[in-house]
Amino acid sequence: MVLLDGVFYHLHANGTTHIADVDMKTPYACVTHFKPEVSLICNDELTFDRLKIKIDEMVLSKNLIYAIRVAGTFKSIKARSVPKQEAYRPLVDVAGDQKEFLFEDTQGTLVGFYTPNFMGSVTVPGYHLHFISNDRENGGHLLGCVSGDVEISVQSIDQLMLDLPHSVEYLTASLNNDVREDLDKAEH
Numbered sequence: 001m002v003l004l005d006g007v008f009y010h011l012h013a014n015g016t017t018h019i020a021d022v023d024m025k026t027p028y029a030c031v032t033h034f035k036p037e038v039s040l041i042c043n044d045e046l047t048f049d050r051l052k053i054k055i056d057e058m059v060l061s062k063n064l065i066y067a068i069r070v071a072g073t074f075k076s077i078k079a080r081s082v083p084k085q086e087a088y089r090p091l092v093d094v095a096g097d098q099k100e101f102l103f104e105d106t107q108g109t110l111v112g113f114y115t116p117n118f119m120g121s122v123t124v125p126g127y128h129l130h131f132i133s134n135d136r137e138n139g140g141h142l143l144g145c146v147s148g149d150v151e152i153s154v155q156s157i158d159q160l161m162l163d164l165p166h167s168v169e170y171l172t173a174s175l176n177n178d179v180r181e182d183l184d185k186a187e188h
Helices: 048-058 091-095 168-172 180-187
Strands: 002-004 007-011 017-019 038-042 065-081 099-115 126-133 139-157
Touching: 002 099, 002 126, 007 126, 007 139, 038 048, 048 065, 048 139, 065 126, 099 139
Parallel strands: none
Antiparallel strands: 002 007, 007 017, 038 139, 065 099, 065 139, 099 126, 126 139
């Protein structure tokens, strides 16, 4: 799922998107009211690794959470999405069902977050970005990219609100295992 400019988009397993139904649920979401504090126009060709370095140079400290928006042209976007699954499957198992796709010579927006590693038990550590095309027809979880002309915008986040469920299933689940290794496998 992607939230962009106040609209939620459902990212399908085949790389297509549509506006999400109002009653749609997701097992995990990280959202903010994006108010960029710093922006940079970049005409250099950036791979995902080089984009992360460029963002690292823009931020105050790697100990804060950052909301990120990168809008413009992309020579290529490698993305993935996973199909809807039964509840409570481990993320690493779900990621095994992912579908990957390549969008070439496209315009769109990357949105997501950078979270410090020390917060890895609460949220996805490192960079977690999603892509959605300008026509809002294609998107997915970003695995790689090569940019064209883009504007990179960043906002620091100094508060985190965590909303935990109160269902019987959640309250009685055994959640004492360390999921960092599985999360790393699922995200990359």
